[in-house]
Amino acid sequence: MSQSNENVQQIQHHRDAIDEIDKQLVALLNQRQTHAMAIRSLKPAANMGLFDARREEEIIERAQQYNEGPLYSDNVREIFTAILKVSKEVPE
Amino acid sequence: MSQSNENVQQIQHHRDAIDEIDKQLVALLNQRQTHAMAIRSLKPAANMGLFDARREEEIIERAQQYNEGPLYSDNVREIFTAILKVSKEVPE
Numbered sequence: 001m002s003q004s005n006e007n008v009q010q011i012q013h014h015r016d017a018i019d020e021i022d023k024q025l026v027a028l029l030n031q032r033q034t035h036a037m038a039i040r041s042l043k044p045a046a047n048m049g050l051f052d053a054r055r056e057e058e059i060i061e062r063a064q065q066y067n068e069g070p071l072y073s074d075n076v077r078e079i080f081t082a083i084l085k086v087s088k089e090v091p092e
Numbered sequence: 093m094s095q096s097n098e099n100v101q102q103i104q105h106h107r108d109a110i111d112e113i114d115k116q117l118v119a120l121l122n123q124r125q126t127h128a129m130a131i132r133s134l135k136p137a138a139n140m141g142l143f144d145a146r147r148e149e150e151i152i153e154r155a156q157q158y159n160e161g162p163l164y165s166d167n168v169r170e171i172f173t174a175i176l177k178v179s180k181e182v183p184e
Contacts, residue, residue: 007138014127014134019154021124025117025175026158026168032113033162035106042106046099062111066118070125075178076118082174083117086167 029083036087056084121175128179148176 043050060080064073071079135142152172156165163171 004138007134008140011131011134011138011140014131018124018127018131018151021120021127022151022155022172023158025120025124026155026163028113028117028120029168029171030159030161030163032110032117033167035110035113037162039103039106039110042099042103046096046103048100048103059110059114063114063118066115067122069122070129070182071118071122071178072182075182076121078178079121079171079174080114082171086163086170090162090164090167 032083033087033090037090037092041092051088059084124175125179125182129182129184133184143180151176 040050060077063080064076067073067076132142152169155172156168159165159168
């Protein structure tokens with residue numbers, strides 16, 4: 001097999017792995033959203049405001065602490081900023 | 093225990109669950125990045141261009157197919173657009 005064909009096969013292997021990871025990511029993101037919506041519905045009776053910028057910053061910083069790379073800390077911030085933005089947009 | 097205190101406790105339970113999910117998300121995102129970087133390094137010898145807009149669209153559409161909610165399809169697109177953007181930014 002040529003080097004080129006071998007590389008194409010290896011790329012396919014990594015793409016299959018990414019596909020499996022993406023499936024897990026979507027499942028986790030939905031679990032996360034379910035908890036976020038439960039929190040949202042509990043907040044008024046707990047006398048808590050719906051939006052808490054400090055809590056968002058805590059979430060991002062904690063995610064950055066979990067990060068062992070190869071993603072950079074700023075990459076983790078960017079992805080979690082998108083996750084948190086989207087989370088607030090989903091209606092109950 | 094007052095209703096307010098009970099809600100605060102329930103919120104904490106959901107926040108703990110989100111924290112655990114975020115830990116798993118960071119781990120999966122880094123696994124994903126490792127595969128993406130391996131693909132990047134394999135592409136030149138496979139005579140493949142580094143950027144493939146069609147492949148990116150396929151990834152997003154597949155993630156949307158995995159989605160069972162409560163996230164909306166557009167939410168999944170937004171999050172994965174951020175993941176793919178960041179993925180390209182990480183140097184080798």
